[in-house]
Amino acid sequence: MRLEHKRSRLVFHVKNLKLEWAIEPRYWRNPLIAVAGLFLLPLLIYSRPDYMTLLTTANIYAAIAIPLSWQMAGTGRLNFGPQFFVGIGGFTAALLSIHWGWGPWQTLGIVILTAACFGILISPLTVLAQGLYFSLITLVLPLIFLEITFVFADVFKGEAGLSGVINLINLGKIRITFLAACYISLVLMIIYLFIVDKIMRSRIGLYAAAINDDEVVAETCGLKIGRWKMICFVITSMMIAVGGWFFAHYYGTFAGTTYLPLNFMIKILLIVLIGGRGEIYGSIVGAYFVAFLEQALTALGPVHHIIFPLILLAMLFVLPEGLYGIYRRHKYREYYPTMRVRKRSI
């Protein structure tokens, strides 16, 4: 028996049998390996529920950022209010759970449906509002929603938020419950990753890229841009709302003041920008980076509220293409959207 290493192959000689095993470097960049790593991570920190919560939060951040980065390309517009749909999802789940005693798996369907309704209502904006106007309107929407939670405090419980939401999962032992919730968030994120990855590699991904690059020209080529932008907006809104559903059932409470103000939006947008827009794997890198950085900085005390955004802004300046962009530079051919805020012009 003999073992031989030839360039990119390992060759086993067993008597007169020859077995080859390719070890091309690109196999090591296989996303499956990274995913397997992500699945092992919660087991390693099994004894630390606080880290587990951190991991869970990071997963949900990624699950919000992944559809958002698709939406940015597919509508060709910067959405400054993704947290609006987080709010829709969270409040729908919380209200249903508190008043009718629904469990998480019963509320999920209604959450998606509600988000679809609001998505359809708002989606014409992707056709009507150009560039900066779209960004401004989406920026204001969640703030109006926040205002509503204060005005109708008897329903939304304003400042304090709704509490008593039925928990996502309860397996008796607290550590096992945390572990299970972490895996649910991970599975949600992986499903999103899988779906959006498949879509971006299909013709819909090409349409999204064309719309992001030049709407007018895309329409000249026969693309029905209005339809595709609206479809993209509605689907991604539904996906984002599930993030809110998760938060509501995970913490058992849901307050507008936590998710609807601008600082939550800034976090999500920075995840997309730092991770590297367009490349959805980057969203995961960005989400973990931001979540862990936020956690690490809390040790500094109240100053971290200032230092955290400063670090993120500095990173945007130093790495305009994001963390993933460093790696991405070697894969020149794949679509990498440039973000533009512009008016439609002919």
Add this chain to the structure above:
Amino acid sequence: MLLKIENLTKRFGGVLAVNDVTLSIAEDEIVGLIGPNGAGKTTVMNLISGYYKVDSGRIEFKGIDIQNARPSTVCRLGISRTFQIPRPFPDLTALANVGVGVLCGKERPDKSYGDSLLDASHFLEFVGLFSKRNVLAKDLSLFELRLLELARALATTPKLIMLDEVMAGLNPGEASRAIKLVRKVVEEYRVTVFWIEHVMKVVMEATERVIVLHYGKNIASGPPKEIVNNPEIIEIYLGEKIA
């Protein structure tokens, strides 16, 4: 008649960009549209392809009224165009640029994404850009961009193809290659060409019939030889070299 335009008028504020233009294009014709800068040539094209609302008049393509139709509808009916200043999808590769044309120019639910890119590479090869298929459009030269736009326009399987000043900014060698290419397009794909051009010489060489636009008005139409000897047109182009 493939394309029929009747009494087309378009106003931008005080500027009468297109003034009561009537023209028609028959199948398999190569028609030139010439006129000095600001004559309204591009505006006519934008009106046909549905970017501007028509103030008054009619545009008819294959017997269907298309004034004020969406640009995507116009494209799917069989009119495609290039832009005066090339407008590729800058962050997409040349192949993907043409792929958009293949996939969107017609409803093709039976065609897979891979097949469409195969089709796209055929069109790229036709215009001679196959070796650049993996280069991002923003890294192509002006001449290559013009070729890319032509390939993308062809990929939508048009009946009528409108070219907006394809010769502008090309050196003589590139220009003669471009003229040859347009001839090849007509031969192989049997498309009708509506060729907007500022340079008279090109129009003389390549077209069968020329329409002259001046201050938005259609002032003459006929074979290139006649047009060049028309004193009125010589006056319009005064100071510029004709042929």
